[in-house]
Amino acid sequence: xxxxxxxxxxxxxxxxxxxxxxxxxxxxxxxxxxxxxxxxxxxxxxxxxxxxxxxxxxxxxxxxxxxxxxxxxxxxxxxxxxxxxxxxxxxxxxxxxxxxxxxxxxxxx
Amino acid sequence: xxxxxxxxxxxxxxxxxxxxxxxxxxxxxxxxxxxxxxxxxxxxxxxxxxxxxxxxxxxxxxxxxxxxxxxxxxxxxxxxxxxxxxxxxxxxxxxxxxxxxxxxxxxxxxxxxxxxxxxxxxxxxxxxxxxxxxxxxxxxxxxxxxxxxxxxxxxxxxxx
Numbered sequence: 193x194x195x196x197x198x199x200x201x202x203x204x205x206x207x208x209x210x211x212x213x214x215x216x217x218x219x220x221x222x223x224x225x226x227x228x229x230x231x232x233x234x235x236x237x238x239x240x241x242x243x244x245x246x247x248x249x250x251x252x253x254x255x256x257x258x259x260x261x262x263x264x265x266x267x268x269x270x271x272x273x274x275x276x277x278x279x280x281x282x283x284x285x286x287x288x289x290x291x292x293x294x295x296x297x298x299x300x301x
Numbered sequence: 302x303x304x305x306x307x308x309x310x311x312x313x314x315x316x317x318x319x320x321x322x323x324x325x326x327x328x329x330x331x332x333x334x335x336x337x338x339x340x341x342x343x344x345x346x347x348x349x350x351x352x353x354x355x356x357x358x359x360x361x362x363x364x365x366x367x368x369x370x371x372x373x374x375x376x377x378x379x380x381x382x383x384x385x386x387x388x389x390x391x392x393x394x395x396x397x398x399x400x401x402x403x404x405x406x407x408x409x410x411x412x413x414x415x416x417x418x419x420x421x422x423x424x425x426x427x428x429x430x431x432x433x434x435x436x437x438x439x440x441x442x443x444x445x446x447x448x449x450x451x452x453x454x455x456x457x458x459x460x461x
Binding site for chain 2: 211214215218223224226227230231233234236237238241254258259262268269271272273276279280283290292
């Protein structure tokens, strides 16, 4: 049973770490501010769930598990607020989204 | 009002006990009880102990809604990851508008938060009856515009 839990939590931690790396690559590869927020949003959701869930399976005390669960819940409610605030601020400053047909003009910062 | 005060007290007490780990300490536990009472009193003074400030009636509908949202989050994550690997040529960003059918502000906040939580779409504006959001590709846009999320949030709001 504990072997199974260890395997499961290891699998979750590794896949979470791989997704963090992919989203970091996306942060550099995506063309403009709005799409980069989407790449960063991956770390806020699935990566965070996988890594915290994997750690939760490894805890042996109720308190540590509860703290991890609360971290997950708080991040689940605050991360969208941060992305929304960033996007809205960019929109208020009249930053227009990147378009694939106008790459030459708008892709340079 | 009393209902919300009691539920807030219970929730805060449970959180305090879980976070501190002290269940029997002779000084810390009474101090925790005092801090819980002070927090509830301050919430009462700030007039946030109401249906909107402490939406405890949404607890069961939200728990029923979360598995579906989780499934959508996983799907959207995989889509965004595949776009990262395929590069910028596969993107077609757009801003689009969704008619929101929720009646309360809280329901619209739930909808906007759900849209932002699924990677690939971010809410930009929330107005009375509409939500503007940014989507990375047409596929992700259609996922929100199909209205399933809107329907589910409206149902969640109505169940309370």
